[in-house]
Amino acid sequence: QHRHLLELLKRTTVHGESNSALIIGPRGSGKTALLNHVLKDLREMKQVRENLLEKPFLPGLLQTNDKVALKEITRQLQLENVVGDKVFGSFAENLAFLLEALRKGDRSSSCPILFVLDEFDLFVHHKNQTLLYNLFDISQSAQTPVTVIGLTCRQDILELLEKRVKSRFSHRQIYLMNSFDFKQYIKIFKKQLSLPAEFPDESFAQKWNNNVQHLSEDKTVQDVLQNLFHHTKDLRSLHLLLMLAVSAVTVHHPLLTAADLQEASRQHSTDSKANIVHGLSVLEICLIIAMKHLNEVYDGEPFNFQMVYNEFQKFIQRKAHSMYNFEKPVVMKAFEHLLQLELVKPLERPSARAQREYLLMKLLLDSSQIMDALQLYPNCPTDVKQWAASSLSWL
Amino acid sequence: MPSLEHPAYPAADLLRLESLVPCRESQVSMLLSLFGERQQFSFPSIFIYGHTSSGKTYVMKTLLTTLQLPHVFVNCVEYFTSRLLLEEILIQLQSCSSGTEQTSPVHCDTLNDFVRLFKQAVASQELEGQTLYIVLDRAEQLREMEANILPAFLRLQELTDRNVTVILLSEIVWELFRPNIGCFEPFTMYFPDYSIGHLQKILSQNHPPEYSADFYAAYINILLGVFYMVCRDLKELRHLAALNFAKYCEPVVRGEANERDTRKLWKNIEPHLKKAMQTVYLREISSSQWERLQHDGGEPGQLKGLSAHTHVELPYYSKFLLIAAYLASYNPVRTDKRFFLKHHGKIRKTNFMKKHEKTSNHLLGPKPFPLDRLLAILYSIVDNRVAPTANIFSQITSLVTLQLLSMVGQNDQLDGPRYKCTVSLDFIRAIAR
Numbered sequence: 001q002h003r004h005l006l007e008l009l010k011r012t013t014v015h016g017e018s019n020s021a022l023i024i025g026p027r028g029s030g031k032t033a034l035l036n037h038v039l040k041d042l043r044e045m046k047q048v049r050e051n052l053l054e055k056p057f058l059p060g061l062l063q064t065n066d067k068v069a070l071k072e073i074t075r076q077l078q079l080e081n082v083v084g085d086k087v088f089g090s091f092a093e094n095l096a097f098l099l100e101a102l103r104k105g106d107r108s109s110s111c112p113i114l115f116v117l118d119e120f121d122l123f124v125h126h127k128n129q130t131l132l133y134n135l136f137d138i139s140q141s142a143q144t145p146v147t148v149i150g151l152t153c154r155q156d157i158l159e160l161l162e163k164r165v166k167s168r169f170s171h172r173q174i175y176l177m178n179s180f181d182f183k184q185y186i187k188i189f190k191k192q193l194s195l196p197a198e199f200p201d202e203s204f205a206q207k208w209n210n211n212v213q214h215l216s217e218d219k220t221v222q223d224v225l226q227n228l229f230h231h232t233k234d235l236r237s238l239h240l241l242l243m244l245a246v247s248a249v250t251v252h253h254p255l256l257t258a259a260d261l262q263e264a265s266r267q268h269s270t271d272s273k274a275n276i277v278h279g280l281s282v283l284e285i286c287l288i289i290a291m292k293h294l295n296e297v298y299d300g301e302p303f304n305f306q307m308v309y310n311e312f313q314k315f316i317q318r319k320a321h322s323m324y325n326f327e328k329p330v331v332m333k334a335f336e337h338l339l340q341l342e343l344v345k346p347l348e349r350p351s352a353r354a355q356r357e358y359l360l361m362k363l364l365l366d367s368s369q370i371m372d373a374l375q376l377y378p379n380c381p382t383d384v385k386q387w388a389a390s391s392l393s394w395l
Numbered sequence: 396m397p398s399l400e401h402p403a404y405p406a407a408d409l410l411r412l413e414s415l416v417p418c419r420e421s422q423v424s425m426l427l428s429l430f431g432e433r434q435q436f437s438f439p440s441i442f443i444y445g446h447t448s449s450g451k452t453y454v455m456k457t458l459l460t461t462l463q464l465p466h467v468f469v470n471c472v473e474y475f476t477s478r479l480l481l482e483e484i485l486i487q488l489q490s491c492s493s494g495t496e497q498t499s500p501v502h503c504d505t506l507n508d509f510v511r512l513f514k515q516a517v518a519s520q521e522l523e524g525q526t527l528y529i530v531l532d533r534a535e536q537l538r539e540m541e542a543n544i545l546p547a548f549l550r551l552q553e554l555t556d557r558n559v560t561v562i563l564l565s566e567i568v569w570e571l572f573r574p575n576i577g578c579f580e581p582f583t584m585y586f587p588d589y590s591i592g593h594l595q596k597i598l599s600q601n602h603p604p605e606y607s608a609d610f611y612a613a614y615i616n617i618l619l620g621v622f623y624m625v626c627r628d629l630k631e632l633r634h635l636a637a638l639n640f641a642k643y644c645e646p647v648v649r650g651e652a653n654e655r656d657t658r659k660l661w662k663n664i665e666p667h668l669k670k671a672m673q674t675v676y677l678r679e680i681s682s683s684q685w686e687r688l689q690h691d692g693g694e695p696g697q698l699k700g701l702s703a704h705t706h707v708e709l710p711y712y713s714k715f716l717l718i719a720a721y722l723a724s725y726n727p728v729r730t731d732k733r734f735f736l737k738h739h740g741k742i743r744k745t746n747f748m749k750k751h752e753k754t755s756n757h758l759l760g761p762k763p764f765p766l767d768r769l770l771a772i773l774y775s776i777v778d779n780r781v782a783p784t785a786n787i788f789s790q791i792t793s794l795v796t797l798q799l800l801s802m803v804g805q806n807d808q809l810d811g812p813r814y815k816c817t818v819s820l821d822f823i824r825a826i827a828r
Contacts, residue, residue: 032553121576122543153576240582243438247428272444272568272585279446279588282624327673330625337447342567358761378590 004174005038009114009147020139020148020169022120024155025176031151034176035116120150124160132161136168185229185238190216192242193256211255220258224265231269241268273365276341277373282384283326283334285377286312289388291344291363292370302347302360305335315387404462412461416454417600418593422586423458429582430464430526430560437526437560438582439552442534442572444565445586448629451564452532454586459528465491466528471536477544481509484529488516491527506547510555517557527559534563538572546578553579591623598629598636606644614643617661621668635671638686642667712777713790714827717816719772720800721823724761724816728768763803763813766791 008019023031115135117123123132139146150157158166180188193212215221228241244264245256277288290311294303309331316325338344339361347360374380374388404427416423430437445451459466467487474480485501503509517527529551531537537545547554548561561581565572569583589597595615602611618636626632643664646656709717769791794800795814803813 236580240580243429243582247425270585272570272583275585275587276444276446276568279449279627281627324624326625330672334625340447340566342571 002034002038005034005149008172009038019172020136020150021172021174022150022152022157022169023174023176024152024157031153031176032118035149035151115146115148117148117150120152121154121157121160123150124157129162129165133165133168136165139170140168180233182226182229185233186216186222186225188235189225189238189242192238208255215256215258215261218258221261224261227265227269237268241265244268271369271372273343273369274373274376276343277365277370278376278378280338281334282381283331284338285374285380286315286384286387287331287335287338288343288363288365288370289384290315292365292367292388295363295367300362302362304358304360305332306358308335408461408463412458415457415461416450417597418589419450419454419586422584423454425584426458435526436552436558440549440561440563440579440581442563442565442569442581442583443586444568444583446588446627447566448631449586449588450629451586455530455562455564459530464528465525466530467491468530468532470532472533475536475540477506477540478504480540480544481506485509485512485516488513488527506543513555514557517555517559525558527557528562529559530562530564532564534565535567535572537563542574545572546574549579549581588627589629591619594619594623594627594629594632598632601633603640611640613657613660614640617643617664618668621665622672625672639664639668639671641686710790712787713794715773715777716769716787716790716794717799718823718827719769719776720764720794720814720816721820722776723764723768723772761815761817763815765813769814 005021005023008021023035025031123129126132135146135148139148154160158171161169190212193215194209224241228237231237241261241264244267245260277285280288287308290308291303293311294307309328312331313325335344339346343365344361344363347362371388374385412423413420429441443451443455456468459468467484469480469483469487471480474483481503482501485503489501501512503512529548531548537548548563551561552559563581569581595612598615598619599608599612602608615636618632618639622632622635643660646659646663770787773787791800791814795802799817800814801817803815
């Protein structure tokens, strides 16, 4: 793919051909990195350095509509009507001017322009897709050589383009997939962790690299990496994991060990909701257990506060010896805390008409999550635990 | 023995930091190792989540100010639109870099302008080479703003090509933040809640100087024993501790018991704490009212709270109207005949009723009823004859204005207005006395 892109860009700059291409790949598969790499290579090629290569880089996240994008293009191209840093004129004028400027040149006397549109799918959502239409239009007609490269993570990007835009697009797509297997994954792991040759402290670098080699052959480390690999092939998650592990390295603990990696993996894959449940008070845990029972009995139908309170009362009267029977407003306050933490979500927005207690809600936790979290909960009274595990045959 | 060590920062600063943030050493050391040295690039975005008052904002602020790292601190609830947020960040950047309090007004509408102005602002002398930290508190509000704000902040390091790290603090887990098409994943960190030992340690730290630390620690023990099951929020517990301490010390002040007489102190304070749970904890009365109550001797009378029912005075017929409305809302129509007529027939339980017995009306909420039914029930519960005068009808409307009844449906319905009763059983019981 690298060669393909390089070839494409070379043709634009050297031969003056206009082109357009889309680079498609899931998040973190290195689209921007690929593009930057290719551009670096391009600049180093001697032929290109003689031509001036202008490069407006438009990250899609920042250009929320076509007007902003157009301003940014004019600013980056430093066209004549930019006075100081301000760009004025209405949208139509700007567009016309830009097109004029690009149209005046022809193959021999103007410099090729490379437009890079990051997060291409966001540009597609602009009104009428005017910018895309115009850019592709210019790239098809024989005026200033222009190449438009879009980067996106959506596979169905072509369906989102309007018909007239799609017809002007050259349908050249470059796909980037993370298609390496586990062995290559381990090699990447080693390469990421090794220190480069220019590291100032040579002996430490040597020791570190030896340690990394050791680690990559260790069985537990391979298990950890295997786990992550099965979960996602994304290199960014590998980075996160390594970051966690490397942050345990201090002056006293200079080399990475297998235990560090295991600890990092454990931290990386903790269920964050379980963490939140860990910090709730006993009353709130009882409410969550009541909601879980209601979900089981009524097969996931939404409930309201009154029902949960009823369940709680039943539990208190029959089984509890360690829980004091709290007043209803206190239980209401605990329930509202759960709402604030977004563990429980109302089905519709609360209106002034309906009373708060009768608003229908649903629980955003799974029952297996709740049971796991209860195991880890410190100082849980045993009757609460037993209530959670019991099935309701006495309803 | 200092447990926070880092070669880049002076040891004296680290010691001071450690004394300011008890029970949070491991989180701070993780953050320090992430930050690295001043000029090193750190991870582009960090997401910190944890319970209410688990110290996220406090630890972050203390860490950044003690180590004097350049930072911008913004609360997303205060600056709730994107424009306000971006302008505030730029204004704080100005004061950060120039060191003075002078700030010139900044105009920044979109993220595009923000990135441009940000690059200009960071180019000043003091910030050269150091990592700039942008801390966004209550980051869950970012989801409500425009859709591109959150992904843009997560990638700010890449978009501006400068040494900046964005830190997001929130109570809500990251899974609920993630936009639909994915984004740059931040480094997630969890601030675990304080255990009961930690809470004890932190609360005992601010004891008033007149009494010994042990005495205060025993008091905190008692307080936690009553409130821990309900609430683990550090701020609330601190509030309660401060309010009730005077009452706890009363026996000692009066000379009835000395500091070690735990049983007497416990007997004195226990009903007081139970009362506190119903009132101050629920914020039904303010803390100044509570203190005044303590001063007046505190006879065990009814505390008038914000939602206290006993002081709502309703005229005679209004009370009956309200009770009738409650009955109409919560009893199904079938049972009216049985309850309210002098000669009632038997009601045969059909299959239909058996199936639906389980979901009692009390659980599902009030049902709407037409006006005629209300009047019919009213006539049957009031002893003497009631004439349908305009007085009665106007009382119904005033109940609606008080929001004790609510009107269901449009104003111009042909069958007559329908109402719903919006008060609870306790209220009705209190009225009926």
